[in-house]
Amino acid sequence: MTPPAPGIRTFDYGSDEAQARVKRRYQTEARFKLYGLLAVLFAGAFVFILLADIVRKGMPAFFEHRVVLTLDLDASLIDPTGRREIDALRNGDYNKIVMDAWRANFPEVTQRAERRRLEALVSSGAADDLRAAVIRDPALIGQKIRFPILLSDDADLHFKGLSSRISSAPGTGALDVKINGREVELSGSGQPFAAILADVKAGLMQDAERIGAELARLPASQQGGNNAALDARRIELAQRVAELRRRAGDVGSAETIDFSSMPSRIVRAEGASIRLQEIGASSAKGFLLVAPQREISRIDSWTVATFATPESNRKASDADIAWLETLNGRGAIEKAFSTRFFTSGDSREPELAGIRGALIGSALTLLVTLMVCLPLGVGAAVYLEEFAPKNRFTDILEVNINNLAAVPSIVFGLLGLAMFLNFFGLPRSAPLVGGLVLALLVLPTIIIASRAALKAVPPSIKEAALGVGASHQQAIFHHVLPLAMPGIMTGTIIGMAHALGETAPLLMIGMVAFIVDIPQAITDPGTVLPVQIYLWSDLPEVAFQAKTAGAILVLLGFLFVMNGAAILLRRRFERRW
The missing domain is CATH 1.10.3720.10 (MetI-like)
Known part of the structure; x- marks a missing residue:
């Protein structure tokens, strides 16, 4: 073949070098497309995570929990004059009607502090809901009706699982029960509380390791400065570690529950809730939070509820949760769509x-x-x-x-x-x-x-x-x-x-x-x-x-x-x- 004339440009399409250049070009294009796809997937993943987190946190706001009570709409409390006028109906003592029906579920609660905690589980707007229902239908006056009462935000958070994680385990063996006022003694053969005691001992050892790690992080003792205060803190932590390890190592000894730092344990049986205060392998002492539905001297079937968060670190106390779970066991708690979220204005009360x-x-x-x-x-x-x-x-x-x-x-x-x-x-x-x-x-x-x-x-x-x-x-x-x-x-x-x-x-x-x-x-x-x-x-x-x-x-x-x-x-x- 004759060589190309001078000045004429030639193109190489068939050589190995040309094929390699084409291959690299296609690889670069494919890599660019992959980068774009990964960027879209990465951004989409972040958007999905954000929306999923908002939905997970926001869905509880669209639901509310209420307790269904039997209310006695006494005419003397709602409309003493009997005229059925709107102004008179608005001024009725609906709060007393609600609280009387609420306290009737727990007649054993007689102390003033406990009654305040019990009443705090009902929303301050419960009486307003009842007032609105009576104004809509004055014929309800003088009747006994089943009416849903809105629970407070702390009670609502408990049923939504946002208060404290609670684990339940069945008890082993039968228990003999002795009730003296609100003090309860539980005992049984075969060491029915051995597993609970071992769990308490394991918690003591974990506390000892945690405090020991805090002790190890303290700076070494130095001359001058705050040396005395540092040494006192070090001695205090060392004594606590030694005491906790001693208690955890003494497997057979009973343990007293410190509710400020240790998880609470509630025994539930026959409608009663008993908070354990002193636990041994074969016996335990506790406090009656909810009275049994009948007189009992022996329990054949029982469960133990353990709260992951100590009572001092949560707003709902052991008694609050015991009262709520008792009502839930009776089928008095209902979950409903919260229409008030869309029909009410702002309020200091979350519910x-x-x-x-x-x-x-x-x-x-x-x-x-x-x-x-x-x-x-x-x-x-x-x-x-x-x-x-x-x-x-x-x-x-x-x-x-x-x-x-x-x-x-x-x-x-x-x-x-x-x-x-x-x-x-x-x-x-x-x-x-x-x-x-x-x-x-x-x-x-x-x-x-x-x-x-x-x-x-x-x-x-x-x-x-x-x-x-x-x-x-x-x-x-x-x-x-x-x-x-x-x-x-x-x-x-x-x-x-x-x-x-x-x-x-x-x-x-x-x-x-x-x-x-x-x-x-x-x-x-x-x-x-x-x-x-x-x-x-x-x-x-x-x-x-x-x-x-x-x-x-x-x-x-x-x-x-x-x-x-x-x-x-x-x-x-x-x-x-």
Whole structure:
């Protein structure tokens, strides 16, 4: 073959070197695709974990536990005059009716401190539920009815498994029982408490190892300084370790339960609950928390419940849990969907707190935002895109609108604080002010989205309208704007979703206040859902953690719905030119 002429470029496709280059190129492309897939999976895994954690923590907020009691609706306590007037029914002593029925389940509770703990297991809003039922149906007065009474947050947390982990094990052998007042002695042949005693001894050895590790972490003794205090601490810990190891090593000796640091153990049998205070291999002494349903001298079947958390480290005491479990065993506890979470306003009591006030406040705030930003945003977009002259002023205006879309939201809060509250004197913590502030925040987004929708309409539409004699205004408002409306609505919905999740600007205008009442107008004090979540997340009660996660789920649901509506609008009305 003749060699190629000078200046003509040749390509090598068939040599081994060329095939290797092609193979490396395909490998690089495949590796790039793999990196992209791994990035998507990694991000999706984080989103899934986040949503799963929120759902796990928030689902308890949608349910509540109640105890069904037989209530005697004594007319002398509800309506002494017998007139059945609303004001008289509202002033009835419903709390006494509820508490009398509640205390009747545990007649052995007579001490004042115990009665206070027993009454604290019932929600402070239980009487309000009964009052509302009687006002709805005054014919209930004078009857005995079965009525569900809302439990307190501590009792509710116990049944939701958020209080303390409890393990139960069947007892071995029969027990002889001696009851003296509230003091109980249990004994039996064959060392029925040997396994429990061994578990207590093992716990003592674990405590000795834990304290020994703390002793080993102490710095060595040095001259001067706080040497005396350090030595005293070291001697104290060493003595505790030695004492615990001695008690754990003495296998046959009885042990006294220290409820401040050791797990509690409750014997349950014949409807009774006995807290063990001194445990031996063949006998034990305890305190009667719940009286048996009948007189007993011998127990053939019994169980032992062990609380993983010592009584001093949990809000629900051993007696509280014993009372609740007794009622649960009688079938008096029911679990129901918590409608009050959606129908009640905020409250200091977790079991009574709801998001209705925040939902109404969010709706009023978004209504003000929509009424302000939609006409202003669309009008500004139409003017800038179709009517405004192209000069330096409009160029500066467009640049500033684009910059405002990237300004931190708290800056708009400062602007609202200075302008709407301090200058105009509008009411603080009102949906009116919140809506105006969010309108300022969303306005640049709506203007930009509206201008993009107007640009997407082919110029031939406007030119055809002008060609048949329409004015410029008629061409824009009768032809261009209707065709751009799906894009405008999509941008508006996305902007409103953005406004729904904002918190910082609303905090600046005082919408962080604790407000129980439901706002009825845009000038009434109110709050919004993101601020309600912020308030609940800062509260120390464990029950408010579930309320916080539940409110987050509701907020995410609204955001998903609004973004889904934007997608549906775009797919339904979008045109391909």
